[in-house]
Amino acid sequence: MGARGQDDGRGDVLVCDPTTETRRLIEATLASAGYRVSEAEGADACLQLISDVPPEAFVLNVSGTQFDPLGLALRVRDLAPDLPVVVLYGPDDDVLVRSLLQAGASDFMSLPVAEPLLLHLVERNVMLRSHLRAMGEKEADLEKRNRTLDDNLRVLERDQQAGFRMQQSLMPQTPYTVGGVTFSHYLRPSLILSGDFIDYFELKDGRLLFFIADVSGHGASSAFVTVLLKSLSRRLLREFDSLGFTGTASMLSWFNQELLACELEQHSTMFLAMFDESASTLQYSNAAHFPATILSSAEATDYLEIGGLPLGLYKGASYEEKVVTLPEVCSLVLFSDGVFEIMSEQTLRAKEEALLETVRCGCRDIDGLIAQLGLAEVVDAPDDIALFTVAKAG
Amino acid sequence: MGARGQDDGRGDVLVCDPTTETRRLIEATLASAGYRVSEAEGADACLQLISDVPPEAFVLNVSGTQFDPLGLALRVRDLAPDLPVVVLYGPDDDVLVRSLLQAGASDFMSLPVAEPLLLHLVERNVMLRSHLRAMGEKEADLEKRNRTLDDNLRVLERDQQAGFRMQQSLMPQTPYTVGGVTFSHYLRPSLILSGDFIDYFELKDGRLLFFIADVSGHGASSAFVTVLLKSLSRRLLREFDSLGFTGTASMLSWFNQELLACELEQHSTMFLAMFDESASTLQYSNAAHFPATILSSAEATDYLEIGGLPLGLYKGASYEEKVVTLPEVCSLVLFSDGVFEIMSEQTLRAKEEALLETVRCGCRDIDGLIAQLGLAEVVDAPDDIALFTVAKAG
Known part of the structure; x- marks a missing residue:
């Protein structure tokens, strides 16, 4: 007309x-x-x-x-x-x-x-x-276009949320207490799907295995790899005896080899540790995971420094292995590097120092860390953020 | 103002x-x-x-x-x-x-x-x-909201597209010819990520293994499971000798057991077959995949009917195994059931008959099937659609 x-x-x-x-x-x-x-x-x-x-x-x-x-x-x-x-x-x-x-x-x-x-x-x-x-x-056109965009967005959001629920279902229970040790974790994806992954479980002999992993990138393609990590983690538990591990370093080598076999574009970091309650020792290895794990007790709070190559990049990569005797009461606090993106300090060094200080000041539980880091208020985090605590009650 | x-x-x-x-x-x-x-x-x-x-x-x-x-x-x-x-x-x-x-x-x-x-x-x-x-x-508001929606949509789309590229990278090369056999496939996701999956490869002894799988649901959460299927498929190839398979039925049992171990919400169908060129025999088993595989030659075109339970649902599910001697020149044509959603026939039976007729009339290659089914014109397919052909040149 x-x-x-x-x-x-x-x-x-x-x-x-x-x-x-x-x-x-x-x-x-x-x-x-x-x-x-x-x-x-x-x-x-x-x-x-x-x-x-x-x-x-x-x-x-x-x-x-x-x-x-x-x-x-x-x-x-x-x-x-x-x-x-x-x-x-x-x-x-x-x-x-x-x-x-x-x-x-x-x-x-x-x-x-x-x-x-x-x-x-x-x-x-x-x-x-x-x-x-x-x-x-024009208004009618805009409103129509709005509805279409809104519908399309909802479809994709719902799809990703279904994916995230599946991811969540692959994550271990939180908090989870076994013996005197309590594991807790928190995931804050940048989009909806997360490239950060955490797992922990008890081996048949009573030792506790746990790891944090950060797949390169974020979003759907990284989330895919976390599903693989979970399946590997399950195999590690199921086939532990037959896989012939000599310690945490050999476990990282196995993860590396399995991921390489998948010929993915992504690689992943992983900090993996095994706690032996009878000896109160923690054995740990690191595949380029950063920041390092913080060990905190009444006596001291420090990073467990240890290097290593990321998983899924280098054939035959081998890993270091360290052992530390844990104090009777202590906490391990682990992060993915997405946490650095939301901190206000200017340099990486200052951010690491601030994280350490936060834990040193007694902030060693998930809720406290979320509050202290202002995670609840963060919008549009540029990278996935993972918090993971392992508390030993003594 | x-x-x-x-x-x-x-x-x-x-x-x-x-x-x-x-x-x-x-x-x-x-x-x-x-x-x-x-x-x-x-x-x-x-x-x-x-x-x-x-x-x-x-x-x-x-x-x-x-x-x-x-x-x-x-x-x-x-x-x-x-x-x-x-x-x-x-x-x-x-x-x-x-x-x-x-x-x-x-x-x-x-x-x-x-x-x-x-x-x-x-x-x-x-x-x-x-x-x-x-x-x-109001117009300015609508335009602003449009831009925001558009931005958000793009972010999610880009994310899913990155995921889809990763999915694509997990798919085998198409077409892929080994000996006298050519494998070709085509995936048409309902959203961006696909819950349909196809793989084919040559075993060390020269036999050819191939399968089509359709994970329950569609989109991101189903796509996650296809990544697992790929990792299982790679293990099957790598560890073929040590996994002690007696035939295609035992392979499906193994897939079933591995998926169950992942404790997923999803399950999957799978039609899996192994072609022995020296004997010209095809051994095949089916985990609830539908429609059945079509075997077509100059003499006859028919469904290879065989039943079986889906993967990832029932512990200890066992599978049937059939063997057919293949004509010198023939084609196998496989679909995922998403294809039924875009066909105009009223009943499932009529759709199955129409698919068979399409293949019988000589339409046995991917491009021909895409054209015949009008796949290029389909918008908003309600389910993922997969086409897979295995052509034996004789």
Whole structure:
């Protein structure tokens, strides 16, 4: 409908004027400005034309009509509520003008006809209508596009959330207590799916194995690899005896070899440790995981520094293995490096120091760490964030 | 800004009228309608007020002014291009009215002042301005929201596309020819990530192993399981000798047991077959995969019917195993059941028959099947669709 006016010049204007002279003048004025003018003498003819070919404006000379102009205006309003009505009136039409105002006429011009003014009034109404129409259409388009985008977004979000629920179902219970040791973890994905992964379980002989891993990148493709890590972790537990491990270093070598066999684009870090309660010793190895694990007790709080190559990149990579005797009461606090992205310190060194200080000051549980790091307030974390604590009660 | 008018009643109107009598009348009319009226006598005072407290409308009586009304109108237009100017004019102001029209005055009323008409003109301008402003703000809001939605959608799409690329990298090369056998496949995910999976490879002894799998559901969470299937498939190849398989049935049992060990919510179908070129025999087993595989040669085209439980649901599920001698030249055509969702036939039976007929009529290659099934034109496929062909050249 918006295009019709353009096709036929500047649009249709209906003129109803009983006086031949002014009617001719009005018609000539509008026609020369490019409007297609139709005319009607009586009220019924007007209404018929309005309903047949809805015009863009209606010019009504109320001076000296044979019919009731107010009655016509009211019927026009019923028929075409948005049709602008430009009223031409004489010096004695004050009362009528007032009624026509209430009947919704939009513009009034006193006779005699001043052509430029008449043209201005018609023009303004026609342009305003088309402007409002265009704005309305644009708004409707935008709203429609919004709905489509919203729908598409919801579909993908739901899909990823289903994926995240699956990821969650692969994570171990938190908190999980075995003997005097309690494991707790918290994952905060950058998008919805996470490339950080944590696992912990008790081996048949009672030793406790746990690791934190951070797959390169984040989001869906990294999350895929965490599913593989879980399946490897399960195999490690199931086939522990037959896999012939000599310690944590050989376990990382096995993870490395299995990931390489998958020929993925991603690689992964992993800090893996094994706690032997009977000897109170912790054996650990590291595949490029950063930051290092923090060991904290009443006596001291320090990073367990140990290097190593990431998993899934280098064939035959071998790993170091260290052993530390744990104090009776102590905590291990592990992070993924996404935590650095939300810290305000300027340098990596300062951030590491701040993490250590946080733990040293007694913040060794998940809730405390979330609060201390302001994780609840973080929006749009650029990388996945994982917190993992292992508390030994003594 | 839109709220200011409401706070101060219906908004500010500036009146400039040299004639005390009409000025009082105008002010009284507007004030009684709720407008806050300010007045200025000279042109400079007008401009000052307009720039100090931009009004919603400006009423200018040009009859008998001491200054040049056109000059004022032009300066007002420069200062506040959107300010509606309502001009009151006398019987001798025709030429001036024409100039003021060109200077952008919006409304004209011949003197003497008709209060209802004046009020109508001011009111309409004020309401129109606020309506246009509201529409503009709404449009800006919608556009902003659109951009946000668009950005969020892109982030998730990019993430899933990265995931899909990873999935693709796990799929075998297509087409892939080994000996006289050519494997080809095509995946059409419902969203971006796919729950359908296909793999094929040559065992050390030269036999060819291939399977099609359809993980329950679709999208990210199903795609996760395909990554596991790939890692299992790789293990099957690597550890083939040590896994002690007796045939395709024992392979499905192994897949079943490994998936169960992962304790996933998903399960998967799988049709798995092993081709022995030396004996021209195909051994195959099925874990609830549907539709059945089609074997097609010059002599006959039929489904290889064989049942079996899905993988990852039942502990100790065992599978049937069948052997068929393949004609010298033949094709195997495999689908995932997503293909049924885009077929127009009413019943499943009719769809199965139509698939068989398509293959029987010679459509046994991926491109032909894509064209025949109209896959290129499908939008919003409700389920993932996989096509897989194994062509034996003889």
